[in-house]
Amino acid sequence: MSRLPYAAGALIVSCQARPGNPLHGPEPMSLMAKAAVDGGASGIRANGPVDVAAIRAEVSVPIIGIYKVGDPSGVFITPTVESAADVVRAGADVVALDGTLRPRPNGHTLATQIEWIHAELGVPVLADVDSVESALVARDAGADAVATTLSGYTNGSVPTDPDIRLVADLAAKLDCEVVAEGRYRTAADVRAALDAGAHAVVVGTAITNPLAITRWMVEAMR
Numbered sequence: 001m002s003r004l005p006y007a008a009g010a011l012i013v014s015c016q017a018r019p020g021n022p023l024h025g026p027e028p029m030s031l032m033a034k035a036a037v038d039g040g041a042s043g044i045r046a047n048g049p050v051d052v053a054a055i056r057a058e059v060s061v062p063i064i065g066i067y068k069v070g071d072p073s074g075v076f077i078t079p080t081v082e083s084a085a086d087v088v089r090a091g092a093d094v095v096a097l098d099g100t101l102r103p104r105p106n107g108h109t110l111a112t113q114i115e116w117i118h119a120e121l122g123v124p125v126l127a128d129v130d131s132v133e134s135a136l137v138a139r140d141a142g143a144d145a146v147a148t149t150l151s152g153y154t155n156g157s158v159p160t161d162p163d164i165r166l167v168a169d170l171a172a173k174l175d176c177e178v179v180a181e182g183r184y185r186t187a188a189d190v191r192a193a194l195d196a197g198a199h200a201v202v203v204g205t206a207i208t209n210p211l212a213i214t215r216w217m218v219e220a221m222r
């Protein structure tokens, strides 16, 4: 049974810009979301209630809401039930949250956080994991689906390529939908993720971050 509001093969575009990026803010992100949907995206992933609300007003596709709070070196993607409630009240249809094995900021367990979101907010939970082990634990804790979002971000330096092997391993081992996310840069990358068993693919930087894309080009021209 599909727990996510996306048909198989969906492209979900992540529209996020951190402070310091000239596109930071609800207006640029809602325009990015509209462009993505006009281009055929089936969903949007967005950060924080302000951006989620602005995007909700602009597009009708299901939104995966996250709320980055705290220190990026630890659990910071929707770390608390309050942060989940904020993005759902702003219009998110799915909550994505940190599903790694790292300690959570307020002492809650992943299972109690997911249980509360299901009971109080009534939306599916997508666990952003970094390994097969964390994905299995997240699924046991009640996650409706898992995403490879945090692979490569929890120990040491960040790789260049997407973790397609993790997508294949999760698709083979889990009884839920697997979302491929993290460092998907090209059409060949997203095709490979679907071929490896992904239900959907999330692409962020390569579509919605011209600052980063420009840097890639400039670097290659040195």
Ligand SMILES: CC(=O)N[C@H](C=O)[C@@H](O)[C@H](O)[C@H](O)COP(=O)(O)O
Residues within 6 Å of the ligand: 014, 016, 066, 077, 149, 150, 153, 181, 182, 183, 184, 202, 203, 204, 205, 206
């Ligand atoms: C690790 C982390 O914090 N990932 C975040 C999760 O929401 C975003 O910063 C990413 O842009 C998103 O996952 C999409 O990935 P990419 O931008 O590589 O296509």
